[in-house]
Amino acid sequence: MEDIEKILNFVVEIEKLKDIYRKTKPVGLERFENSAEHSWHVCLTALMLKDYANDEVDINRVVKMLLIHDLGEFDAGDTIVYAGQTDEDKAKEAAGTSRLLNMLPDGMADEFLELWHEFEAGETADSRFAKAIDRVPPLLHNIHGDGHSWKTHGVTKEKVFSVNQRISLGSKELWSVLRNKLEDAVNAGILK
Template sequence: MKEIEQTLEFLVEVEKLKDILRQTRPVGLNRRENSAEHSWHVCLAALMLKDYANESINIDRVIKMLLIHDLGEIDAGDMIVYQAETDKQKALEQEGVKRLLSKLPDGHGEEYLHLWREFEAGDTAESRFARAIDRVPPLLQNLYGDGHTWRAHDINKEQVFSLNSRIGEGSGDLWSVIEGKLNRAVEKGILK
């Protein structure tokens, strides 16, 4: 069937996400994480932390957002979040997502493009929670990896607290715990 062929072509194309290296290293490993690993990790984190969302959420919708939110990096590449939230980078990512999703049959990509845009806007309960969860793995990787990415990119505590405080928009309880860990990292000199 033509629809299956198109979907398989899409699946082959998104394999490229495994070759997009992020700035962070998985905890305990001396290599950079790829974006596909990040996508898996944030989806698992969302499942495990769903009960701590500030609002009632549809976890299936959150997971869909998290699975597609980094697809644009196949074309745009990955940048450290403290430098990536620019109009130019977002436009490159959106064009990449559009290109990839256009490979799906019969307009099926429109649903996922809508979810990508919803994630980026952060104006629904699901997108606020998804955006909060998206920040957790890189923070844990830095907290349990001697601040490797923060040091390599000269990221200071004001940047880390300012950007990551949005976790509280999706989960106040989660932000409270993460904020405590960040404060301890400052005390230990991991985050300056």
């Protein structure tokens, strides 16, 4: 029973993801996306695009990574990917992730902490694909939202292309399609 209590306390604590706002607005909405919505969106996106991964992936591991990858934002906040993360930001995010996962019963956090570190390192097929998928919704939000986040934060087309070309490490086919959409955004004046 004590383990169930710990898990329920964790479940209540992660509700706070719904109040951590990101830098992009969902397509067709005027409000900013929250981190919980982002987690759901990237997981469903991964399921739909799994057949386009460069290498065979374990989609269950990928989904787990995507569900936990932003837990550290409780303590670190959301940082726009184009600004980069400082070592201090990374340490704060790691500490926050550990703090939350360590609320779970003994031994339960280990698997998830390993997955979080694997995602951050981006060196396995599963983590490369997960990191690629993590970039998809924010790109689509901007492409279909007149570049709102890019314009607000002064993000140049060179920066968008250089940061997002790493999508090709997880899926060359996906990057090819997204690169074409980004080029269309440049031609339409959405991305300068």
